[in-house]
Amino acid sequence: MPERFSIDTNVLIYSIDADAGTRHEQAAALMDAMAERDCVLTLQALAEFFHAVTRKEKMSLEDASTMIRDWMTLFPTIAAETGTLPAAITLRAEHDFAFWDAMLVQTARGAGVTRLLSEDMQDGRRVGPMRLENPFSTGFVL
Secondary structure, eight states: OOOOEEEOHHHHHHHHOGGGTHHHHHHHHHHHHHTTSOEEEEHHHHHHHHHHHHHTTSSOHHHHHHHHHHHHHHSOEEOOOTTHHHHHHHHHHHHOOOHHHHHHHHHHHHTTOSEEEOSSSOTTOEETTEEEEOTTSTTOOO
16 A cells, blocks of 8 residues: 655644754654655644644744645645544544544544654554554654
8 A cells, every 4th residue: 555644733843843953853854755755734733733833932923824835735735524523533432542633643544644643642553554653763764
């Protein structure tokens, strides 16, 4: 099966946060590499990114908006559909995910994502054909 990627909010934030040191460098390089791969971004991750970086004053409203528009031009953007919510509720119960993580995972699954890159979810966990991977772990390979 061909690989399809998606990126969680934390990786998006690290990619613009120069104060994050090594994580920033790794995330920025990862985003560059994803431009050459089959990668989709979820509307949820982009919304969470905007909220986090503007609330923490990492970016101005205008800069954050521009960054999101640029990513939406570069990467296809996917959104939850009506059936995503009940499936995410089931996923939350079956896999003990936080609710918003379950929504993100289920939205990505619906778009055929096989590798979801996130620092915050259990590295190596499988949810159907999707693998959750921490791109900052020492064993991570694209």
